[in-house]
Amino acid sequence: MASVHESLYFNPMLTNGVVHANVFGVRDWVTPHKMALLVLLSELGRAGAQLGLLERRRLNRLLLPLLQGPDMALSRLRKAIEECCPHLAGSVHIRLKLMAEGELKDMEQFFDDLSDSFSGTEPEVHKTSVVGLFLRHMILAYNKLSFSQVYKLYTALQQYFQKDEKKDGADENEMELTNPEELDGKMEKEELAGPLREEEIACSGPLSQKQAEYFLSQQASLLKNDETKALAPASLQKELNNLLKFNPDFAEAHYLSYLNSLRVQDVFSSTHSLLHYFDRLILTGAESKSNGDEGYGRSLRYAALNLAALHCRFGHYQQAELALQEAIRIAQESNDHVCLQHCLSWLYILEQKIFDSCVLLEHSVNKSLHFGLPYLASLGIQSLVQQRAFAGKAANKLMDALKDSDLLHWKHSLSELIDISIAQKTAIWRLYGRSTMALQQAQTLLSMNSLEAVNVGVQQNNTESFAVVLCHLAELHAEQGYFAAASEILKHLKERFPPNSQHAQLWMLFDQKIQFERAMNDGRYHVADSLVAGITALNSIEGVYRKAIVLKAQNQMSEAHRLLQKLLIHCQKIKNTEMVIRVLLCIAELYWRSSCHTIALPVLLQALALAREYSLQYLASETVLNLAFSQLILGIPEQALNILHMAIEPVLAHGAVLDKGCAMFLVAKCQVASAASYTPQKKIEALESAILNLNEAKTYFAKVDCKEQLRDVLYFQARLFHTLGRTQERNKCAMLFRQLHQELPAHGVPLINAFK
């Protein structure tokens, strides 16, 4: 009875009533392709010393991908060998031909001889080497074959060989054409991703478990690190379906299919694959661990957690929360602290979408450190830093914290987190308005070598941090007027993160923002207006803000004001301080444009106070510029000059070109205004220096192609020259002004009254 009971427990190997060969632990079996490899190996052993060093090295490089890769047609294989050593390819072909056109006993003899390579005092092959293991696997698999299977293998070999012969005769030329790119002889999967692909799938047949594992891990790591190099979603899915058709128990394939569905944002099939994966995993988990329950209880928790992650990814926050609650509950019941920490991190991410909660995060960091989860801990630290930066905590403390977490990363070589940390720093420096520092950090990340030395060729470069850094870089370049460079960077981004990928939205937003700025500078407001819709789709707050700017530029003051007030209230509610200050500045500008400088002043002061509090230095200087302008108009240019000295330095150091130009223009105006009370001698000096400043402003404006501002500067300069009596220069400026003036439509805003 006992034996009966034993067999009652579910036997995973029994599917569809047929016992799988896996039961015997055979993960590999003999195929014609493998036999060709065996022939190659034995020929390699036979050739021995005759081979040149270079040929030998090339062959060795070829061997590993061949042993691990999927089966391929004989012609391809021959081609690959030929490129390394034509002589060897010939002898392999002859041996195969002899075997295929001979009798069954030739094959039997071949396998008998194979095991000889291990014997002797100095064997050709070490038993434990890669090649040795492969040989032994093959011999074992061959010995396990039944009579009919051996015969089948032999006929398969004959077919394999004949197919090649036929092909060889038929389209010799075509082969020449299709395979010129395999120069380095690497037969990696991605090389097949050309037009050859379709045909290749058809003839490659099923993968053995080893080959399938190799394929899956390769694709998964490509998906993580460099998506563009992985197979296209459709063909990858096809390959996976193929794999699953042959072995439905291959759970990992379901997971890859889940990842693949995520790539194309397919919520239905990704959920389906994820759940299927865990349904399958539960079994293997239970099987692999003797203490059954632990194995699959664990996968249950992670199943729920992964489901939460999936819903979060698709923006179903409520569903994600429910799933997360479930994961937390199960993890608590089984005292799995590690899983709980993961849950806690996710909880923070979810809560963040709803409201800020530092407490959770601090807790998470502490606990993770306690349980020795450096990854989670420093991820937590980084999130904390980000949050505190928005909350206006002291910058030095934040940088300190980042430095500490960096220490942690380097200690545990968490290369991914190092990237994130650098991207974080770039963003924080940008937030503070230190573009030079941001630029430096961005360049650091881009020129840093990845820590993952395992595959040198594959750098981690489709992570979010890269996207962030590159976007910032593009914007920084655009600010400095290097539009060609910026668009070059954006082009690169487009290639690296194709529009359907996860991080594509980032560059889309930045791209549109840059275009918007350019359109505004050129005065093409209708173009800017058309971009607003796109920006709104990606970031609604930014979109509204830009809409207001366009309205302002089009002199629809009341409407712009209404929009800005709404935005202000909203931003104050969600504590987006940066945007609050920007909105305040915009409102102030609206006021002074309507000549209500006295009303603008308190608004500006409010903005200044906020900017100082949150140490957003650049916004602070911009506010000061606005203040100075208001003071100038209110008739206290000396005071204006005084506070301008505060702002001019950071603006010149970190500001966008346009801002620099505006600042210099303003300085010149203030100088001229304050010169009115000077003695004639001093007045001339002041005017001279104003002209110099105007020249500087002019070069800045020319850089970003701001014709309107340029025209204003020229007019102003011409007046100054006139006052100084330098007719020739005056005329030159006047002429340039005239040219520009004809190009541009006249505006209602009086020249002097505008500062931007």
Add this chain to the structure above:
Amino acid sequence: IGRAGAMAAAAMVAAAGGGDFSDLREIKKQLLSVAERSRERGLQHSGKWAAELAFALEPLPLSELPPPPVLTEEDARDLDAYTLAKSYFDLKEYDRAAYFLQGCKSQKAYFLYMYSRYLSGEKKKDDETVDSLGPLEKGQVKNEALRELRVELSKKHKAQELDGFGLYLYGVVLRKLDLVKEAIDVFVEAAHVLPLHWGAWLELCNLITDKEMLKFLSLPDTWMKEFFLAHIYTELQLIEEALQKYQSLIDAGFSKSTYIISQIAVAYHNIRDIDKALSIFNELRKQDPYRIENMDTFSNLLYVRSMKPELSYLAHNLCEIDKYRVETCCVIGNYYSLRSQHEKAALYFQRALKLNPRYLGAWTLMGHEYMEMKNTSAAIQAYRHAIEVNKRDYRAWYGLGQTYEILKMPFYCLYYYRRAHQLRPNDSRMLVALGECYEKLNQLVEAKKCYWRAYAVGDVEKMALVKLAKLHEQLNESEQAAQCYIKYIQDIYSCGEVVEHLEVSTAFRYLAQYYFKCKLWDEASACAQKCCAFNDTREEGKALLRQILQLRSQGETSSTDVAAPFFLPASLSANNTPTRRVSPLNLSSVTP
């Protein structure tokens, strides 16, 4: 000359046209002759079906027996080869049969030639599966003959040289090559040319997946079409229509047909009308005591009703007839399951699967057994296998949901229940399960929707209303809660079930309290009196009655007769008939 058979068949169609059953003798003649012709071609199942049906009709006098088929010149030429090959064929030596039939021109011999090649390929495929080079190659094993057969048959098809049987074989080959659309066309053609061949109709049934597809088929207008329609309605779960068709067939004179009786029983089983199905099955067993087909369904019914002795008798009986049949294993499995010997039950389901790997019901049943054994991981596996065999197996999806619910993962199992619900939109069990999950997740709005829909589609277990009422109670929506309880009580009483329903007392208690609060003394006291009939609420009922009396005597209202009949608001007493066909509930924005 080669089309003689086809012509003859066409003539027969003309004789039987219009789907009318007035001339049963003619029908019987046709059935007998087609049974003979199917047998000649080795199509045993179709032959069996026709013979069974013919048996249900009155016997013919000698003079009216169909004449033996007329032999043509070609038939005579191929007769020797055919006779030899047919005997090889019957002995399952297909290659040998095909060898001797090479070059035969007559329709009969040609069909047998092609058919034995097809069967030889299938047999080799099955053998190969066990003996393949590796596990992953298994999926690759194909019937090698299919391609060649397709090429040859399509040539003949183009030249219009195929008779009804040939077309049928062509269709089978196409279906095996997954060319579904072409296969359907060919089967329809086959049905036109030879409507009497049940095999072609049956294949068509397997290929049609929904009602829409059925509408667009142009089928021959014969009495066979009625059988086909009845069958496909059963397959598509359009039970009402199917039952109607079968009833009209019985009325037409096929009342003795065991086939029709069994189909009706299965149909009742599908709509869970257990009593009717049971009685019909018992009738069937009387008429055809050695029948094994459909007995698994019968055992399911016995299982649901926990009729141990009957199930035991059935199991022993079937075991005596043939113990190596899938149905027998299934019945025995059910028997052990009912006796709570789940290990043994699982063993028998496994055996059923060994006998027929495509017998999907066994995977699901095995899943249930593992659930009983608390071996959740094995249960999940079994259910997953069932889904792999048939994605539309709602029981497996439901089982998966239950498993995860047992593992206390209410959110996780939502997905599975939703799948099950999508497959059977008007099955209340899935809806109640969904509602319970939502309730556990504290998503009461969704839960209410589910319970309400469960009630609307006709609740089987009669629990949806109580659950809904309790939800309303929780949410302090006393008005709705009371209405639900009223409906529930109505339902229970209208069913006339004497079975003690646990929740009836709860319902009365709540109603009594509710009416008491609303100061509807008459109703309140009526309900309170009802309460006294139950053990657990007796004391409360009495207390309430006392209170009511007290209050009444204080207030001294108009009348004092307590014996008012049980009051029901008129608006509610209208018995709403459950809607039959409904689309799946859209439960939330995300229903993957």
